[in-house]
Amino acid sequence: MDRNKIFVIYGSDGLEEARRVLEASGAGALFKPGMKVGLKPNLVVAKPASSGATTSPRVVAGTVEFLKDCGVTDITIMEGSWAGDSTVRAWQTCGYRDLSQKYGVRLQDLKSDRTRSVVAAGLKLEICVSPLEVDRLINLPVLKGHCQTVMTCALKNLKGCLPDSEKRRFHSIGLHRPIAALNTVIRPDLILVDSLCGDLTFEEGGNPIEMNRLILGADPVRIDAFGASLLGIDPSKIEHLILAEQLGVGSSKILSDTVVELARGTNQPLAKPAALPRAARHLAQFVDAREACSICYAGLIHALYRLDEQGALRGVHEKIHVGQGFRGVQGRGIGTGECAAGFEACVRGCPPGAEDILKKVEEFFRSCNR
Ligand code: SF4
Incomplete structure (x- = not known):
């Protein structure tokens, strides 16, 4: 191999x-x-x-x-x-x-x-x-x-x-x-x-x-x-x-x-995020999920956890959109994953990696606070 x-x-x-x-x-x-x-x-x-x-x-x-x-x-x-x-x-x-x-x-x-x-x-x-x-x-x-x-x-x-x-x-x-x-x-x-x-x-x-x-x-x-x-x-x-x-x-x-x-795109996991554990529940306030695959949702939670560690979520009121329910939706704000590509900012990928999400979301939050 x-x-x-x-x-x-x-x-x-x-x-x-x-x-x-x-x-x-x-x-x-x-x-x-x-x-x-x-x-x-x-x-x-x-x-x-x-x-x-x-x-x-x-x-x-x-x-x-x-x-x-x-x-x-x-x-x-x-x-x-x-x-x-x-x-x-x-x-x-x-x-x-x-x-x-x-x-x-x-x-x-x-x-x-x-x-x-x-x-x-x-x-x-x-x-x-x-x-x-x-x-x-x-x-x-x-x-x-x-x-x-x-x-x-x-x-x-x-x-x-x-x-x-x-x-x-x-x-x-x-x-x-x-x-x-x-x-x-x-x-x-x-x-x-x-x-x-x-x-x-x-x-x-x-x-x-x-x-x-x-x-x-x-x-x-x-x-x-x-x-x-x-x-x-x-x-x-x-x-x-x-x-x-x-x-x-x-x-x-x-x-x-x-x-x-x-089997990319044909074998996606369940179209619903898992119930979040206690340590991550407060991160959900920054997420608007509609029919999100677990993998996309998890990447976003990991990225938010890192941002939270850096104190980068203080004063943030925006939500990040994720999930198949956003397919074809155009809107202001930020989305993560191909399904949410219609938002003004988006982290592309199906699923995108947490590191990419982290960079893009951090940049977006910073631009909102300017
Ligand atoms: S972008 Fe995310 S929510 Fe959409 S199909 Fe891919 S993994 Fe699922």
Whole structure:
């Protein structure tokens, strides 16, 4: 598979979309019968995927079905929840016990894995050995906000491959550098990002925002740079991403032909925004939504959240128009998405990225206040 490409597919189920994007990307060439494959989801806490914290078992099920079609039968789901929770409890709560039984795949709690000392980018790290002993490793992170590292996706998800003592030590030595260093040692072959539902602000969930999208690639730096832009975050502000790029883990470059959208325009998510979590409800006062797809609505909420952090929403009385209900409507003010292209200002795209929304909306609000 081309490391320079990123594949995006829209949908809310997870299973079919995972299969389809893996098939369409040419990832099948990576797998052969008899291979030992590890799957590393994000089960940071024992909360279901609908909380915005964990990888949907439907996405993992789609990946397992794809691997079985490739003739791979030796599949292990490996994870170590954060130091404050039990992975065994997460298997149960997050639906991985049922998944394991249905497909005959192993569950391995990395908290009780053997460990190895390695030196990476000048740092001595203690890491779990199982992710190193498979023929292929697939990283299945959730794209979400994070209170310390701004966002978490492919690079940070590998922290689950550490024993608890090392997870704690990572915090004491600044998180960013050890995360980047860890990614020079554990090198997943594929990354399939669960961006169906991620938390707005915290890795432990509680403020879920539906985005109804999966993202596939092979370069974790590029995947995280793209993911950041979807959350309205400038990738150059994410320290572990920049450090990983400097260490040769990957490239943050997103060119005009990097992103391949599958079934664009034919597989849009539900034409209604999800109910907003408490942390984002006040942002809804700046939105006029009519039949908005979740993905368009979520991009706008992420952009508004960033503007709110900067204090840029103070004194704003305008609303941003979004949704299919604005197709063909001409008006003053600002719209986001192709459906709202009839407004005097518009962020084009179907769906537009949060970073683009952020720039245009910020500019518009500033011009209103002049
Ligand atoms: S531009 Fe319209 S159709 Fe496209 S994602 Fe947004 S609301 Fe849906």
